[in-house]
Amino acid sequence: MALIARRTLLIGSAAAALAGNGAAAAAPPFANKQTAGIYRYRIGSFELTALYDGIWYRPITDAFIGNAPFADVEAALADAFMPADKLATPFTTLVVNTGQRLILIDTGTGGQIAPGAGVLHANLIAAGIDPKAIDLIAISHFHPDHINGIRDKDDNLVFPNAEIAVSAAEWNFWMDDANLNAAPADLKVEFRNQRRIFSGIARNVTRFDPGTEIAPGIEALAAPGHTPGHTVFAVHSGDQSLLVLGDTAQHPAVFARHPDWQAAFDVDGAQAVVTRRKLFDRAAADRMLVTGYHFPFPACGHLIKTASGYEHVPVEWQPNP
Ligand SMILES: [Zn+2]
Numbered sequence: 056m057a058l059i060a061r062r063t064l065l066i067g068s069a070a071a072a073l074a075g076n077g078a079a080a081a082a083p084p085f086a087n088k089q090t091a092g093i094y095r096y097r098i099g100s101f102e103l104t105a106l107y108d109g110i111w112y113r114p115i116t117d118a119f120i121g122n123a124p125f126a127d128v129e130a131a132l133a134d135a136f137m138p139a140d141k142l143a144t145p146f147t148t149l150v151v152n153t154g155q156r157l158i159l160i161d162t163g164t165g166g167q168i169a170p171g172a173g174v175l176h177a178n179l180i181a182a183g184i185d186p187k188a189i190d191l192i193a194i195s196h197f198h199p200d201h202i203n204g205i206r207d208k209d210d211n212l213v214f215p216n217a218e219i220a221v222s223a224a225e226w227n228f229w230m231d232d233a234n235l236n237a238a239p240a241d242l243k244v245e246f247r248n249q250r251r252i253f254s255g256i257a258r259n260v261t262r263f264d265p266g267t268e269i270a271p272g273i274e275a276l277a278a279p280g281h282t283p284g285h286t287v288f289a290v291h292s293g294d295q296s297l298l299v300l301g302d303t304a305q306h307p308a309v310f311a312r313h314p315d316w317q318a319a320f321d322v323d324g325a326q327a328v329v330t331r332r333k334l335f336d337r338a339a340a341d342r343m344l345v346t347g348y349h350f351p352f353p354a355c356g357h358l359i360k361t362a363s364g365y366e367h368v369p370v371e372w373q374p375n376p
């Protein structure tokens with residue numbers, strides 16, 4: 056086609072579109088909602104499904120990081136194009152299908168934490184996973200955003216056929232009434248929440264020690280600091296591994312780049328830093344895939360060691376797991 060003729064044709068079709076003639080020019084409706092938050096990937100022969108539960112923008116003040124000036128925190132947030140007065144806190148749970156067992160690692164907020172969270176159930180259904188088919192729930196720690204999804208808002212069990220595996224150290228710390236009585240008022244709320252969640256189902260709860268294989272290919276590793284019994288899970292199949300980091304670090308733009316920062320929500324901030332560096336060093340050296348509960352969806356990727364900390368490199372979305 057000659058250049059002039061082609062140019063005329065293009066101008067002609069643009070003019071037709073602008074004139075609004077034809078069905079294609081009808082006002083398209085806005086969707087006004089997000090699509091399902093599901094991402095599938097594989098480790099060896101295991102199929103993993105990351106399921107989004109939503110996001111909370113946690114308000115923060117200069118009390119948020121105990122060992123860094125708030126101006127540095129604000130600068131880190133600005134560097135990551137994040138708001139300065141709140142921490143983006145997304146929630147992503149993980150289903151591991153080993154071929155024999157269907158295991159859910161952490162349970163989301165149960166719609167009881169933040170208005171922007173509580174869509175795990177809808178995403179499970181969208182992913183074709185029946186909550187009744189989950190036969191094991193593995194818990195990283197007892198903060199409400201990890202255990203509240205065991206029940207719905209009306210206190211009904213969401214996963215009625217699941218055994219629940221928890222760290223013995225975590226159970227012993229939070230279920231100790233002496234610790235409850237000694238806790239400040241805001242922490243007492245958490246102790247009471249844990250009693251509500253586990254009331255009547257203690258018989259379904261198995262307590263493990265670090266180093267235990269809680270299911271074939273899923274090893275529990277001690278990761279104390281964020282809470283006393285905080286646990287990460289190493290998922291192994293074939294020659295591949297995934298480290299499920301739980302809350303070893305929250306948003307990587309803050310806590311991977313600044314691994315020494317001690318957050319107010321860590322029970323023992325100094326110990327959390329030691330654990331974070333140890334696990335991140337291992338993941339970086341072994342080039343292991345990692346997933347973090349509060350990393351941006353789909354929450355999995357790799358960690359690179361940098362001069363001052365670590366950089367999180369998210370996975371590329373794959374059309375086939
Ligand atoms: Zn958390």
